[in-house]
Amino acid sequence: MSLKKSIVFILVLALVALAFYFALIKDASAPNIAPANSPDVTIPSGWATDTNDARGFSIAYPDQLTPTTSFQSYYHLSWAWRSGASGDQSTGTRLLAIPVYRVTQNNAYPRYYDAEIRIGESANPYDVAHCMDNNQTGRGTATTSAVINGIPFTVFQLADAGMMQYLKGVSYRTIHNGACWAIEQLSAGSSYRDDPPSPNDISDTTLDAYYNGMLPIIETFRFIH
Numbered sequence: 001m002s003l004k005k006s007i008v009f010i011l012v013l014a015l016v017a018l019a020f021y022f023a024l025i026k027d028a029s030a031p032n033i034a035p036a037n038s039p040d041v042t043i044p045s046g047w048a049t050d051t052n053d054a055r056g057f058s059i060a061y062p063d064q065l066t067p068t069t070s071f072q073s074y075y076h077l078s079w080a081w082r083s084g085a086s087g088d089q090s091t092g093t094r095l096l097a098i099p100v101y102r103v104t105q106n107n108a109y110p111r112y113y114d115a116e117i118r119i120g121e122s123a124n125p126y127d128v129a130h131c132m133d134n135n136q137t138g139r140g141t142a143t144t145s146a147v148i149n150g151i152p153f154t155v156f157q158l159a160d161a162g163m164m165q166y167l168k169g170v171s172y173r174t175i176h177n178g179a180c181w182a183i184e185q186l187s188a189g190s191s192y193r194d195d196p197p198s199p200n201d202i203s204d205t206t207l208d209a210y211y212n213g214m215l216p217i218i219e220t221f222r223f224i225h
Helices: 003-029 125-129 204-212
Strands: 047-052 057-062 093-104 112-122 140-148 151-162 165-176 179-190
Touching: 047 093, 057 093, 057 112, 093 204, 112 204, 125 179, 151 179, 179 204
Parallel strands: none
Antiparallel strands: 047 057, 093 112, 112 179, 140 151, 151 165, 165 179
16 A cells, blocks of 8 residues: 555544544533423313413313312312422422312212312422422322423322321422422312212212323423423
8 A cells, every 4th residue: 555545544544533532422411301392282172271471381171170370278188389398498389270170068978079180380499309209298109200291200199098088199290490390180088988878979980080080181281481
């Protein structure tokens, strides 16, 4: 091989090695970015959409439901911005509640029942640091994860019972724009039953249908910025 060809060959090898080196540097420094939020969410016919431009999210629901920004309190469920939020250190914001079914009865089962979706958010450093903790009160267990419209969430199963009352739910949590977000599927009720049963009793099958029917609503949640 001539000297000229040898020099060209060495230069080609050097360029290939340099390109490979920069490719490795690029891969090593690439940030771990969450999947992009889906711009298209299919909204069923007859549903309304609640869009909060200030907080940057939207969610859809059957148009016969009436969202509210206030949270009710029950024996095992407080009105805090998310379930299990602890005391004075947690200062999140109650953004939206979508009551799906509520009933109160004096002489039938259940004495009360509430099925609702809650959305809360907190930029408090304490809440952000403990966003993925075991619900801070020990009532929730992080068992799995989920992706809602491209955003990964840690999923907590919620359960508590006592004094013939109970809480059941799922808390979906993520950190977005430096804040902890909680989208929660909740049911709180009384487990007391009269003997003999009342003809006005509502079956657990019916109550469970309301509870399970909240998931399609949660699946429409998305961040808009």
